[in-house]
Amino acid sequence: MSDGNQPPASLKVVGTRPIRPDGVDKVTGRAQFGADFHLPGMLTGRIKRSPHAHARIVKIDISAAEKRPGVKAVVTGADLDVGAGGDIEAGEHAAAMKDVAANCLASGKVFYQGHAVAAVAATSPEIAAEALDLIEVTYEVLPHVVDVDEAMAPGAPVLHDDMFTKGVTPKPTKASNVAQKHVMGRGDVAGAFAAAEVVVEGRYTTAAVHQGYIEPHACVAAWGADGQSTIWCSSQGQFLVRAMTARILNLPLSDIKVIPAEIGGGFGGKTTVYLEPVALALSRKCGRPVKLVMSREEVFLASGPTSGSSMDIRLAATKDGKITAAEMTLRYQAGAFAGSPVNLGCMTAFACYDVENLALVGYDVVSNRPKVAAYRAPGAPMAAFAVESAIDDLARKLKMDPIDLRILNAVKDGAKTVYGATVRYSAFIETLEAVKAHPHYKAKLGPGQARGVAAGFWFNIGGESSAAVHVDEDGGATVVSSNPDIGGSRASMAMMAAETLGLPIERVRCTVADTTSIGFSGSTGGSRVTFATGMAVVEAAQKVVADLRRRAAQTWECDIAHVEWKDGVATCLDPSKDAKPLSLKALAGKSAKTGGPIAAEVSLNAQGAAAGYGVHVCDLEIDPETGRTTILRYTAAQDVGRAIHPAYVEGQLQGGAAQGVGWALNEEYVYNSNGLLDNASFLDYRMPVASDLPMIDTILVEAKPNPRHPYGAKGVGEVPIVPPLAAVANAISAIVGQRMTSLPLSPAKVLAAMGGG
Amino acid sequence: MSRTVVNAVVNGEPVEFLAGGGQSLLDALRDELRLTGSKEGCGTGDCGACSVIVDGRLVCACLMLAPEAEGKRIETIEGLADNGHLHPLQHQFLEHAALQCGFCTPGLLMASKALLDRNPDPTETEVRYWLAGNICRCTGYDKVVRAVMDAAADLRQEGKSK
Amino acid sequence: MVRVVSISSRVRDLTGGLDNFEVDARSVRELLRTLEARFPGLGQLVETEMSLAIDGEIHQDAMMEQLGPAAEVVLIPRISGG
């Protein structure tokens, strides 16, 4: 449902719910995902992985594997060649290419169980599997550490002897597992705490969780004899795959063509490379196409989860509920290499609230786990779990309604965030009010049931994007997008083009181009596609309209100022002319006579993305026998600017909420004492299934469209995973009668807290 | 490696293919018959992306051995539409925007078809429990469940008008 | 003069502890040049690893952006996403 702010009547396509252009392919099995490609002569690749959590590679002997008939190529870290140069922007931070390469194939040391050490390409899966066994790796096993607090403790095994904590002056003299310390803040925190009328505090932990996309990583790479190669893969950015692969194999960008396959979910986890450079290195060795597909176990072991965390928080407030100061320390697991999203955790932690005095310290900590990858609103959900739990404590202490307390402290336009941005076009208060007015919030709870409320924030981003609009000879149009479509973005691109051109949506199609067929674009991530690539689509469509007007003016021999474009038709406003309106179809059919094909491509760097705010409400009950939580009712409200395709916006809210519920209740990486992952399967890593959830109601708050986007869009995909952790935990804490501070709130943990079990 | 000839009926067409002893039906469908609509999300029977219907029963194609398909009737996503006409389930999935990435969709559709074949009028709870073997990470299931319920209603309507 | 504020401790490593100072610059490009000249490595760090909040609005790679005479530029860790 909408909050009642109807889109302007002038909009004909934006705000409607057409069927997506790629829909039929997806429901008939025709859509080609990463593992669906076959090429003649294609070989099967497999990767040999470390059985140890931490070890030095003494020797890799590939000679027996190479001799096995049917084995066409074997590669190790020695086959990668990270060219000189800096870092590449990816996922939640700039990716150090040396680390990305060492994560694709280890060099010198393995840092986690499942770390890739070698790869083979063979004529059948069976031979490839045999060849893996023939590769002999001699390890010197080293002590390991997987817990973030233990990794920071003195005496912990140090992963990288060249890691000296950045952001500390003077520079430390000893290597440690702390890659970087972030400090942010403002005001007089000590003073505010001294004067506080109420203080709440707590220590919170969250487990590492996986993005859980159902499609495992997959690619096919084909090296050409002239050095030009092609990669088909499922990723969140074909240009990113090209850049990283080129860097890791030291190849020129123009020699690699990356064709984006359909992508079976990413959520941030496909904003890096694991397989592509390896597949191409194999193909380069034997001259045949090589397919690499991860198993689910490999996905869990060796592709990015997001950070587990440990956090301390203190809030100071007046007895009326105004938060006067906050102090927070965040420690995030980065996995094997530096680069957790802890900086983003610090920046987002209090972004919903206007707090005068703030002190935030973040630690980016490596340990013997897979390197983390971005996951939806990277870094924000954990921080929000601590902050929204603490605010819930405050509401209880002051006996205040949790929404009223949040409204009292909510940021308003003009407020300054701790990270320097000024709040603009925000509808956080409107979102809180929409929840308060919703029937869910007013509904009575049954005995043994409780309700949790929590909020969340995400910046949303813009950045570089390209798009083209081609008018077909029969008056339809094709949109060429530069971003892989994960959740229906082809629909919103086509809609924005249709709206701008004045065409019905059925006359506009959208396709996603490979790296040679459209200008550069950043990845699909950070909730930027509808905003930034959408802006490129609209600008390209506007150029087309300008061109159509020019052609109409030429046809009528009138001044272009007298040509009006409306609903796909040019009308001559010059009263001296007796000119019949010209439809897009008529103009397109005559394009050869008015200057040739009608098309425009726009590449831009979109600025002015507007942040989004979400508020979730969750009702649940707990089985006192088993400690199992049942979610009874769930509502997700969000400041979305303007929903281009409301059904897909609702879908983002519902999907994010479901992932957040999994994070809160069940999902976690479980390590044994040897540092080995105990639950690398969907059976043991429990993600929510249909019977775990109720319907998820949504409220799309469209009170503040983003004026920097032609149709008012804000990013919507990240925010919905931020509030659920605390929304669920706050309700459980209410039933249990004590603050639940450690995720996941598995049945055993809840039962123990209830005094059972 | 010994491979056996397997004869089966796939989506109404008799087919013959070679299968290795340890090969799964899913691999045979995807690699031998090039029916790549059935997906592998786990290979261990835990995600449902490979759901197909064998002699009227819903199975995970990744758990069934290809040689066991001998003499069986197999329905896959490629056969769900009838001569280019979408099945009501496919239609409702599109109408409801019940897919985002679409990777789970073939499996969810086949599982839903198996449900509606045996229970034309399921409750929401019945739909949710029946589909509990099909993980979708994108949608939170809300629109999926609605689409299945509406497709069931469409099919009942169709049945009446026949 | 443009007021430069940093919330990143990485910046402090290079500025000898400064996180609030003034520089003379009329565009982002000029700002980066000036930063690099004054604190070697900082221009490079900002260009490759940071976003800028210019008068409260976040910009990425906005080399062409003009800076007003009393502009405030906050150096922040680069924001991307999932």
Ligand code: FES
């Ligand atoms: S692939 Fe068969 S159940 Fe997951």
Ligand code: FES
């Ligand atoms: S739509 Fe992506 S997994 Fe279901």
